[in-house]
Each structure stands twice: as structure tokens, then as C-alpha cells.
Amino acid sequence: MLEMEGNAKNSLTEMPTMPLKRMVMELGMGTDIRGQDYTKAATRAVHNALRQNSLVVADAFGVPREEMVVDIIIGVAEPDKVDKQAVADMLPYGRGEVRVERGGMDTPKDDGSRGTIMANAALIVYLDLPDGAGQ
Numbered sequence: 001m002l003e004m005e006g007n008a009k010n011s012l013t014e015m016p017t018m019p020l021k022r023m024v025m026e027l028g029m030g031t032d033i034r035g036q037d038y039t040k041a042a043t044r045a046v047h048n049a050l051r052q053n054s055l056v057v058a059d060a061f062g063v064p065r066e067e068m069v070v071d072i073i074i075g076v077a078e079p080d081k082v083d084k085q086a087v088a089d090m091l092p093y094g095r096g097e098v099r100v101e102r103g104g105m106d107t108p109k110d111d112g113s114r115g116t117i118m119a120n121a122a123l124i125v126y127l128d129l130p131d132g133a134g135q
Contacts, residue, residue, distance in 0.1 A: 019128075019129070020069055020126040020127070020128055021126060021127050021128075021129045022124060022125075022126055023057045023125050023126060023127050024053070024055060024057055024124070024125040025122060025123070025124050025125070026049040026050065026052065026053050026121075026122070026123040026125070027049055027052075027120070027121065027122055027123075028044075028045045028046060028047070028048030028049025028050070028052065028120070028121040028123070029045050029048055029118065029119070029120055029121070030042065030043065030044025030045030030046070030047065030048055030118070030119050030121065031044065031116055031117060031118050031119070032044070032116070032117045033115075033116050034115075034116075036114050036115075036117055037117070038076045038077075038078055038079075038081040038082045038117055038119065039081070039082050039083040039086050039087070040117075041076065041104070041117045041118060041119035042074045042076060042082045042086075042087050042100070042119040042121065043086055043087055043090050044119070045074065045119040045120055045121035046072060046074075046087055046090040046091075046121045046123065047090060048121070049121050049122075049123050050090070050091075050092070050123070055068075055125065057125070057127065058127060061127060061129060063127050063128070063129070065093040065094060066093050066094060066095075067094070067095075067127070067128060068093065068094035068095070068125055068126070068127060069094065069095050069096075069097075069125070069126040069127070069128065070091055070094045070095065070096040070097070070123055070124065070125050070126070071096075071097055071099070071123070071124040071126070072087060072088065072091075072096050072097065072098045072099070072121065072122075072123050073099050073100075073101065073121070073122040073123075073124070074087060074098065074099070074100045074101070074103075074104075074119055074120070074121055075100075075101050075102070075103020075104045075119065075120040075121075076100065076102075076103060076104040076117065076118075076119045076120075077102065077103075077104050077105065077106045077117070078106075079100040079101060079102055080100075082098075082100045082119075084098040084100065085098075087100075094125070103120055104117070104118045104119045104120050105117075105118045106118070
């Protein structure tokens with residue numbers, strides 16, 4: 001998990017930073033109907049979260065979008081089957097850290113075998129702002 005407040009090191013860069021300020025949370029849901037691919041469902045959930053928002057918060061504070069730090073939390077029934085790098089690669093800009101937890105849902109077929117995989121995504125956007133900004 002990212003260091004949120006205080007002058008601690010940011011786990012993404014391991015460099016001392018100003019306090020990261022939580023600015024936005026985006027939510028999404030994705031599925032893989034037939035392929036039983038947890039990574040595909042997870043990347044679709046991230047895509048869904050990104051496409052429902054148009055973030056101008058970085059621009060509003062004069063911070064380049066590339067400097068956004070994004071904590072990506074994925075929920076699927078089998079977390080170890082998600083390719084974290086493929087999920088992180090979904091970000092159009094910013095630096096991401098992916099955490100996969102047990103969640104989401106697998107909906108069985110009539111014969112009891114695994115069918116549709118559903119994944120949930122929460123993208124929490126942080127900016128590195130000086131004290132007092134963003135409050």
C-alpha cells in the first residue's frame with residue numbers, strides 16, 4: 001500500500017516525497033464471460049473505472065498528469081491468477097501500484113463448472129502536493 005500522509009518514502013519511487021494527498025476514487029467492474037481469465041476481467045474493470053471519469057484534478061493543481069500516483073485495488077475470486085503488470089499497464093498516465101484481493105464473483109454454469117468471472121476495481125488517485133494544498 002502507498003504511504004498516504006507524512007514525509008515517508010513513497011513505495012513506488014523509494015524517494016522522499018511531499019505528503020501524498022488523496023484526491024479521487026474511481027470504481028469499475030469488468031467481466032470475462034467465457035474465457036475464465038481473471039486478468040482480462042481485472043483489466044476490463046480498470047478500463048470501466050477510467051472511462052467513467054474525466055480527471056482534471058492534476059491540471060487544476062498545476063501538476064503534470066504523469067505525476068499522479070494511483071493505488072489500483074482489484075477484487076477477484078482467485079487473486080493469484082491476475083497479472084498485476086497487465087493491470088498497471090491500463091493506466092494512460094501516472095504511476096500505479098496494483099494490489100489484488102479476494103473479492104469479485106465467479107458465476108457458475110448450469111453444469112457447476114466455472115462460468116463468468118467478475119472483477120471489481122478501485123483506483124485511488126493521489127497527488128504529491130505541498131502542505132495545505134488540496135484541503
